[in-house]
Amino acid sequence: MLVLASASMTAMWSASAAKQAASSEVQPAAGAPRFETEWKKLATTLRESGMSIVERASLTRRRSDLMLIRSCLEWEPESFPLLAKLGGKPIVPLGLLPPSPEGGRGVSKDRDDATVRWLGAQPAKSVVYVALGSEVPLRADQVHELALGLELAGTRFLWALRKPSGVQDADVLPPGFEERTRGRGLVVTGWVPQISVLAHGAVGAFLTHCGWNSTIEGLLFGHPLIMLPIFGDQGPNARLMEGRKVGVQVARNENDGSFDRDGVATAVRAVAVEEENRRVFVANAKKMQEIVADSECHERCIDGLIQRLRSFKE
Incomplete structure (x- = not known):
């Protein structure tokens, strides 16, 4: 198999x-x-x-x-x-195999996590959750452009950041970035309980690399997507989701895949701020949520697999 x-x-x-x-x-x-x-x-x-x-x-x-x-x-x-x-x-x-909405540890168990406590102080649907996975971290210059794009967009954000290797802590983010965004943004370089974050009522959009796990998890909670694919299947996944009109991709240089702060800010505003666009993206994300959350559909797929495997013995 x-x-x-x-x-x-x-x-x-x-x-x-x-x-x-x-x-x-x-x-x-x-x-x-x-x-x-x-x-x-x-x-x-x-x-x-x-x-x-x-x-x-x-x-x-x-x-x-x-x-x-x-x-x-x-x-x-x-x-x-x-x-x-x-x-x-x-x-x-196989079905989409979504995680339990309660999370592996249970959302209730993460209430004392610092990121979840921070979200608890934010208005409903106001925060863009930013997480680009752990397999292919961004280069330092890309981290800076993403940070400055979030600053330009003006939205609240929670960023689960994997630090680029070989970069001093003081140089990971642009000078003065955390001070300028203090109160509306939080950058976390350690572990973040992603399911608890995505389940939180303060989160209104998900800036993701479009790994298959993260895409499914984001849509399990009906979040529109701001998409920044990095490698592998992430590009095709992002195009699939863009075709479903659940969000937009950050504009990229056709030749080398680079992006800049203006492209980040434009994509974030389109999904999280501009009301007409956001209404469409949220409605379509909710339609996808119905499929992800349809446990009977996924159970039928597993039953079909079991029947197929049994047929090999016959």
């Missing part, structure tokens, strides 16, 4: 792999920016144990009997039929 993330991302990679096999070149995915295609080229050239990431994934897929997709037909109705044609294997949806 091969377990993968979204059906749309898997279909994109399957189509690209087929084209690559025919042409021996990395083919750009439809709608993908140039810098994302360059990242993908790295996956075809970087080798460990004599095999690239793409080669290992392709070999795993060929040797698998099933492709398990952490998604469902209700979430990606267009992509599953396409993937069934491209995958060459039986496709089994």
Whole structure:
């Protein structure tokens, strides 16, 4: 069995792999920016144990009997039929496997956490929660542009920041940033109880890298998304969510993927401040929330997987 993330991302990679096999070149995915295609080229050239990431994934897929997709037909109705044609294997949806809304430790147990206490002092739906995951931290210059963009946007924010490696604590944020945003912004460089934060009534939007876990978690609570994908499946995930009109991506340089403070501020305001846009994004995020929170749908997917696995014994 091969377990993968979204059906749309898997279909994109399957189509690209087929084209690559025919042409021996990395083919750009439809709608993908140039810098994302360059990242993908790295996956075809970087080798460990004599095999690239793409080669290992392709070999795993060929040797698998099933492709398990952490998604469902209700979430990606267009992509599953396409993937069934491209995958060459039986496709089994796992469901979205959302976390419990109460969180692993229980939201109530996190009430004494400093970040949750800070949120408790903020107005309802006023805070942008910022978390870009831990796998690929931003460079110091990118952290500065993101910080200055949050400052320009003028919104309240809670930022779970992973410090860039090799940077002194005093240089992580722009000079004077914390003083200028004191009272409306909080930067945390340690552990943050993400589910408790997303469940909090003060949070009104989620600035995310669009990792599959974080995307599902944000929409579990109906939050519109400000999207800043960094690597891997995050770009396709962000385009999928942008197509669902649950938020917008931060504007990027087509060639190198860089972004600036103005692009950050524009995206944050569009999702968290500008009432007409925000109304649309919130309404669509609520529609997606209904799917993520539909436990019966995800249980049906797990039941289907169990039946499929039993069929191998028969």
